Amino acid sequence: LVPTVLGETAPSADNAVCVMCGPPVMIKYSLPVLQDLGFSEDNVFTTLEMRMKCGIGKCGRCNIGPVYVCKDGPVFTAAQLSGLPAEF
Numbered sequence: 001l002v003p004t005v006l007g008e009t010a011p012s013a014d015n016a017v018c019v020m021c022g023p024p025v026m027i028k029y030s031l032p033v034l035q036d037l038g039f040s041e042d043n044v045f046t047t048l049e050m051r052m053k054c055g056i057g058k059c060g061r062c063n064i065g066p067v068y069v070c071k072d073g074p075v076f077t078a079a080q081l082s083g084l085p086a087e088f
């Protein structure tokens with residue numbers, strides 16, 4: 001699993017960013033590992049496009065709290081995600 005591999009390989013957070021794309025469960029469990037490795041929340045980027053349906057903000061399927069993934073994303077930093085409900 002990705003979080004396990006991250007923990008085992010322990011990439012350096014110095015002068016680095018992380019870009020993740022994958023299922024929400026992978027993102028959920030990888031974010032704390034990256035934080036433990038010293039990655040800044042502003043240097044961790046992920047996509048939440050799996051939540052999109054209409055793509056124009058009309059159906060409401062992609063909203064997480066006040067954010068619409070299709071209009072405000074689909075790429076978010078870990079800092080942006082930390083202010084959202086845990087339903088992503």
